Amino acid sequence: MAPRPTPADKFSFGLWTVGWQARDPFGDATRPELDAVEAVHRLAELGAYGITFHDDDLLPFGANAATRDAHLTRFRRALDETGMVVPMVTSNLFTHPVFKDGGFTSNDRDARRYALRKALRAVDLAAELGAGTFVLWGGREGAEYDLAKDVRAALDRYREAVDLLCQYVVAQGYELRFAIEPKPNEPRGDILLPTVGHALAFIATLARPELVGLNPEVGHEQMAGLNFVHGIAQALWQGKLFHLDLNGQRGVKYDQDLVFGHGDLLNAFALVDLLENGGPGGGPAYDGPRHFDYKPSRTEDRTGVWASAEANMRTYLLLKERAAAFRADPEVTAALAMSRVDELTTPTLAPGETHAGLRADRTAFEEYDVTAAGARGYHFVRLNQLAVEHLLGAR
Amino acid sequence: MAPRPTPADKFSFGLWTVGWQARDPFGDATRPELDAVEAVHRLAELGAYGITFHDDDLLPFGANAATRDAHLTRFRRALDETGMVVPMVTSNLFTHPVFKDGGFTSNDRDARRYALRKALRAVDLAAELGAGTFVLWGGREGAEYDLAKDVRAALDRYREAVDLLCQYVVAQGYELRFAIEPKPNEPRGDILLPTVGHALAFIATLARPELVGLNPEVGHEQMAGLNFVHGIAQALWQGKLFHLDLNGQRGVKYDQDLVFGHGDLLNAFALVDLLENGGPGGGPAYDGPRHFDYKPSRTEDRTGVWASAEANMRTYLLLKERAAAFRADPEVTAALAMSRVDELTTPTLAPGETHAGLRADRTAFEEYDVTAAGARGYHFVRLNQLAVEHLLGAR
Amino acid sequence: MAPRPTPADKFSFGLWTVGWQARDPFGDATRPELDAVEAVHRLAELGAYGITFHDDDLLPFGANAATRDAHLTRFRRALDETGMVVPMVTSNLFTHPVFKDGGFTSNDRDARRYALRKALRAVDLAAELGAGTFVLWGGREGAEYDLAKDVRAALDRYREAVDLLCQYVVAQGYELRFAIEPKPNEPRGDILLPTVGHALAFIATLARPELVGLNPEVGHEQMAGLNFVHGIAQALWQGKLFHLDLNGQRGVKYDQDLVFGHGDLLNAFALVDLLENGGPGGGPAYDGPRHFDYKPSRTEDRTGVWASAEANMRTYLLLKERAAAFRADPEVTAALAMSRVDELTTPTLAPGETHAGLRADRTAFEEYDVTAAGARGYHFVRLNQLAVEHLLGAR
Amino acid sequence: MAPRPTPADKFSFGLWTVGWQARDPFGDATRPELDAVEAVHRLAELGAYGITFHDDDLLPFGANAATRDAHLTRFRRALDETGMVVPMVTSNLFTHPVFKDGGFTSNDRDARRYALRKALRAVDLAAELGAGTFVLWGGREGAEYDLAKDVRAALDRYREAVDLLCQYVVAQGYELRFAIEPKPNEPRGDILLPTVGHALAFIATLARPELVGLNPEVGHEQMAGLNFVHGIAQALWQGKLFHLDLNGQRGVKYDQDLVFGHGDLLNAFALVDLLENGGPGGGPAYDGPRHFDYKPSRTEDRTGVWASAEANMRTYLLLKERAAAFRADPEVTAALAMSRVDELTTPTLAPGETHAGLRADRTAFEEYDVTAAGARGYHFVRLNQLAVEHLLGAR
Numbered sequence A, B, C, D: 001m002a003p004r005p006t007p008a009d010k011f012s013f014g015l016w017t018v019g020w021q022a023r024d025p026f027g028d029a030t031r032p033e034l035d036a037v038e039a040v041h042r043l044a045e046l047g048a049y050g051i052t053f054h055d056d057d058l059l060p061f062g063a064n065a066a067t068r069d070a071h072l073t074r075f076r077r078a079l080d081e082t083g084m085v086v087p088m089v090t091s092n093l094f095t096h097p098v099f100k101d102g103g104f105t106s107n108d109r110d111a112r113r114y115a116l117r118k119a120l121r122a123v124d125l126a127a128e129l130g131a132g133t134f135v136l137w138g139g140r141e142g143a144e145y146d147l148a149k150d151v152r153a154a155l156d157r158y159r160e161a162v163d164l165l166c167q168y169v170v171a172q173g174y175e176l177r178f179a180i181e182p183k184p185n186e187p188r189g190d191i192l193l194p195t196v197g198h199a200l201a202f203i204a205t206l207a208r209p210e211l212v213g214l215n216p217e218v219g220h221e222q223m224a225g226l227n228f229v230h231g232i233a234q235a236l237w238q239g240k241l242f243h244l245d246l247n248g249q250r251g252v253k254y255d256q257d258l259v260f261g262h263g264d265l266l267n268a269f270a271l272v273d274l275l276e277n278g279g280p281g282g283g284p285a286y287d288g289p290r291h292f293d294y295k296p297s298r299t300e301d302r303t304g305v306w307a308s309a310e311a312n313m314r315t316y317l318l319l320k321e322r323a324a325a326f327r328a329d330p331e332v333t334a335a336l337a338m339s340r341v342d343e344l345t346t347p348t349l350a351p352g353e354t355h356a357g358l359r360a361d362r363t364a365f366e367e368y369d370v371t372a373a374g375a376r377g378y379h380f381v382r383l384n385q386l387a388v389e390h391l392l393g394a395r
Helices: A034-048 A066-082 A109-128 A152-171 A196-202 A217-221 A228-237 A265-277 A303-326 A330-338 A357-359 A370-375 A380-391 B036-046 B065-082 B109-127 B151-172 B196-203 B219-223 B229-236 B265-275 B301-326 B329-338 B355-360 B369-376 B380-390 C036-046 C065-082 C110-128 C151-172 C196-203 C218-222 C230-238 C265-277 C301-326 C330-338 C355-360 C370-375 C380-391 D036-046 D066-081 D110-130 D152-174 D196-203 D217-221 D228-236 D265-277 D304-326 D330-338 D354-361 D370-375 D380-393
Strands: A012-013 A050-056 A088-090 A131-135 A177-181 A212-214 A290-292 B011-014 B052-056 B088-090 B135-139 B179-180 B210-213 B290-292 C011-014 C050-055 C088-090 C133-137 C179-180 C212-214 C290-294 D010-016 D051-055 D088-090 D133-138 D177-183 D212-214 D291-292
Touching: A012 A303, A034 A050, A034 A066, A034 A303, A034 D330, A088 A109, A088 B036, A088 C110, A109 A131, A109 A152, A109 B355, A109 B369, A131 A152, A152 A177, A152 A196, A152 B229, A152 B355, A196 A212, A196 A228, A196 B196, A196 B229, A196 D036, A217 A228, A217 A265, A228 A265, A228 B151, A228 B196, A265 A380, A265 D265, A290 A303, A303 A330, A303 A380, A330 A380, A357 B151, A370 B109, A380 D304, B011 B301, B036 B065, B036 B301, B088 B109, B088 B290, B109 B151, B109 D354, B135 B151, B151 B179, B151 B196, B179 D212, B196 B210, B196 B229, B219 B229, B219 B265, B229 B265, B265 B301, B265 B380, B265 C265, B290 B301, B301 B329, B301 B380, B301 C133, B301 C380, B329 B380, B355 C110, B380 C301, C011 C301, C036 C050, C036 C065, C036 C301, C088 C110, C110 C133, C110 C151, C110 D354, C110 D370, C133 C151, C151 C179, C151 C196, C151 D228, C151 D354, C179 C196, C196 C212, C196 C230, C196 D196, C196 D228, C196 D380, C218 C230, C218 C265, C230 C265, C230 D152, C230 D196, C265 C380, C290 C301, C301 C330, C301 C380, C330 C380, C355 D110, C355 D152, C370 D110, D010 D304, D036 D051, D036 D066, D036 D304, D088 D110, D110 D133, D110 D152, D152 D177, D152 D196, D177 D196, D196 D212, D196 D228, D217 D228, D217 D265, D228 D265, D265 D304, D291 D304, D304 D330, D304 D380, D330 D380
Parallel strands: A012 A050, A012 A290, A050 A088, A088 A131, A131 A177, A177 A212, B011 B052, B011 B290, B052 B088, B088 B135, B135 B179, B179 B210, C011 C050, C011 C290, C050 C088, C088 C133, C133 C179, C179 C212, D010 D051, D010 D291, D051 D088, D088 D133, D133 D177, D177 D212
Antiparallel strands: none
16 A cells, blocks of 8 residues: 655645646646645645745736735645645746746846846745745747857856846845756757756856756656656756656656656656665655646546645655665665676775876786676666566565 | 868868778678778868777777787878878777776776776877877766666766876876767667766866866767757857767667768758857857768768768858858848847846846836737747758858 | 749648747747638738638637628638638647547547537538548547557547548538548647558548548657658558648657748758659649648747748748759769669569569579678768758759 | 466567677677577576577578578477477568668669568578568668658568568468568668558558558657557557567667566556457457567676566566456446546447437537536546556555
């Protein structure tokens, strides 16, 4: 049986996920609007600990101060009643037509200034609600036509924008870090900072790189055919896994936002193993929210919405159980050793060895039996089969 | 008519390209071995200025000193006779079975030490031949199975290796820089540093990042569905375009290594425009070798090999002509202005403006007519159509 | 200069293309509604000969008889005033929530009956307006979850529906044929009849296969990484190219619906060559409408909409010119012969030869010099380079 | 624990799978040749019932009669000793350079004649060994360059070849059927008959379609991003699933040939469910060999080869167990009903109903509450979650 989620599991959901009305490029909405207050209560009942949102999810675009306050008051009350937290907030810089060529990198300077102002307001909102992370998904920062966008200028403007946001949180004394969410395409033909790698590289150019990390999403990396676990590992390696978006994707196609585990299940298993057991001593390698950014399929009614929310958490917890069993299995331990997985943590050079020492070591080259070494097996298939059988609950 | 290539065009070819015997996963070689000396002479006749190679392309794997010297002497003589240069050298850390789990990141530490030694020897060879760039393509650095490779440990070892190589060239006083070549997959299921972005991010973690840049390849980025021009732009933006591999790829599939321009022709046009006209004042944004890393199709005989080599250069020069005409066309200038392409180079903030100033500017938000701004057109399709018509030679 | 389109070119546009308001999965509409009458007039002015539509594009979903008549009368008048024709009509079985699990193959039988009724009404409308083709795009016929759809039952229902439609047009005496439009995914995770091949195979199982052919779309095949020209060739070979949708797509990603030629330009060139010069004696292989099913990018205003409409036709005509020059070039003729392209039209068996004859022919096997044959070159790269240079207008 | 395979499970392996020496486009062989006799014995010990091969796997290309006989005698003896059968034979028309532009569709007519002769000899061999299926994988039937291959002529030649093979088996009285194996690309840029659909469509044009069916391969459909279960379902629906190739693929990339289940595990689960429980009354929908066409990874030694062979069968049997439990679970039965999966088997028309009847039924359209119908949920996510949890062994 699947274990029941509890707040200690740190599961959070975007308000726009359970609240998605299921309008798609070829179809009208199939579900009515969901009240944010109801979302808080239902998610709390299901065992989530947090809810996240874009500014416009909670406070209607262009609303006046009174309307904003009214919405915010109701929402805060729901948080208080349920104990739910708001670990992350973000700003919608993609829905309104003004952002059609981007927010921070629109060719139109006035649109860029407007985007920055909107983002700064959302930063205030995030701070006000105690969020620790502010996500930057630049879904419209991109182009369809190679000669219509000066990509280097766009990256200048992107950096200018993120630097400004960082200066602002420092100036305000906010305890808030930024997390860039990469995506390769859709809704733009090509989006800037398309993968975990491009965003990591960009961060290294910022004025305050320590304030900016990543919010990688399962499906976004998989839309480029990239291995999500590899991306997360590099983000962790560079100290930049500030937040993450869990969902499911079935290959290189449009952004599906399926339930976590309803896509590449083997990769999801390895991901949970990395997050939960990849830290020093085998503990968690990541202790932030397990955030679901998925869409309940357009075929579902409200009942199906909540069933799908629950499914995300159940699958995560089942994979966590399977990963724990995998790590505890002595056959797995032996197989990992056979595959020399651990040997990779040993530096290639001996302690204190330099290039001179290496070059002087005849056993490393001149006397190395390269033929024999090439004939040795790594036994990776068997190790993977053990993973599959643990995943299937067959061990 | 296509202009004739000259050494001033800086065209270079890998010895392994024209020398490819056309063995593929499902077929035996269709062409005999090509003598490196013949390659130098023929490429020189066709107008190339340089030739590049993996250590094992020139000097047979495991050859003794006498054999190596004999090969090297003949090769140097051919260079002298033709005036051809060797702008780049690299080491083959992927063909021999000893590298089956990688070179610098094999789970087997002895294999890693052997790989480092082999690379150091190739660095010596590169310096000896006056190459300015040493390419690192880690084609075997990767995995098929998520739980069989500790990616963070692998990145530690990768960094250890590249740091060692950098220390070595500094210690030796070589005028040599390294260029990492990303690739998402093939021959491994997933390769580490899969894209331009991941490699850029990795470089930022090195001890001597100034010595390490990129060697992006057209087809490798396109195998992940990424826009090659965007990748090159980000590499230029980060000052890391040290070298590049030109070829053709038709979408997300196996690595095709077609002739440059025989894949996504529109993207190739934008690439040549960026390289040739993207610099300050409209001059070249990149002045290194225009290096072709392609494979003459398996259906070709030796005649076809040389025809294909020529085709790479002809297409490049034709695209250069088309790009020059595009930039010189007043209609294009007007269209770029209509699309506000240049406006993106203007900072979003006014000179000296801070977040406080921006927040105080009511015209940027409170008084901004967001509806009117959202209704304005960017005229990108017309601009792109001008590009298409210039590409077609119809303007 | 690009030639000007005329009605003789048989260019047609979907009303939903120029009329697209640019609502996408992440953004609101950026353009106002376009009146169908204006569309007819503007397209006529630009040189188109036809306009096509979904029932709901012209006649609002659920409109009463009076409203329908009013719309239809205005539309017919515009046709009369401009001489524009309606070569194709189709039914929208995907936008309304009732179709969320499909039209003809919804798990809900009542929804299927409703879909059939709606389609029959649209068939009447098509006949009334003199359309020769009724397109069936089953965009919602599919699934996200493998165990939630009985695919064989779905194909039974699909066949039942198409058979019924055929019976109806025969019974009514309509001069109307059906054209199935394949698509691999989006908006469903997997769509039934995902490629030209699957749809051709399905047609062979119908009661009246002669009434049903294909409406292949450039981008739809390319979303599966398939070669559109190969698909069109197989459709022609099976006598089933009843209609086609021209547009542009940049690789395996979401459905982009770019302007024709703004995607894979080389493939577009080969396509136009096949359509225009692939018939017996070198004439057209297809004489139906050149129908554009594209979307003016969301960044465009109304001016950009018409510029994009024009761009489709200009590119087609330029490619037609290039293809004519390619076919007329004696160097190309010689290169085709060198590549033995024409030799493939010669049957492999001699006239009257059977397997017995072939087996008795020792020159075909026992005495065949397989090594020499394997060494011969096909010179395909040179032929392709000639195509590239013709495409670039450089010959 | 995984159940042990027995001959009743009808598991078969290609000799070229366990015998693959692991030469890839970037690497030399890592394993020695495997004797066919050893392969037969080891596979028999592991529980397989059959072995399959290309002519050249068993009998060296170009071997004289004596050599062929010697090999055949030893092989037959191994079969006799083990009780192993040969359910399928095929001909290698792709490795030798003579086939570089194809076998049946090479532009070179002599090469085509040679290919036909080679195939006819392999057909004799198949019959001699009692195989029921002869697979046709046209891996070289294709092109890289759109203008270098007349696809319609190629399809003519393809049909000519398959028709000849059919005439031959009829003339010889062989109990042998043909199974075409589609693949979208690799080693050619585009392969003819790229998907299950295209091959099904082609079969309908043959002189003896009843003798020709399909041999779909998991990874080949997935290389085009297509749903393998959907493809198999359409093949079954058209009565054409004559054989199949089980393996694993991780998305749209080069042909990986991983162990079955080491790719898209959810799709593999649905596949086994379809094969085992999709027949009338819930029995098997397919009773042919469960044939594995995979490659033991290049990192594996001989021990790893056999471990990987075993892994294929273990995973299949585990998935079969999970699928049986899924079908037996009353919660699943209820969920399937909630999702109306079974309702799709009910014809859309009532018994005897025609278009006239449907059009007269006001409840189907005029009185149908389309809004209410659009609001109903299909509960597909919950059903899929039940599948995931059964797959994970958690129910």
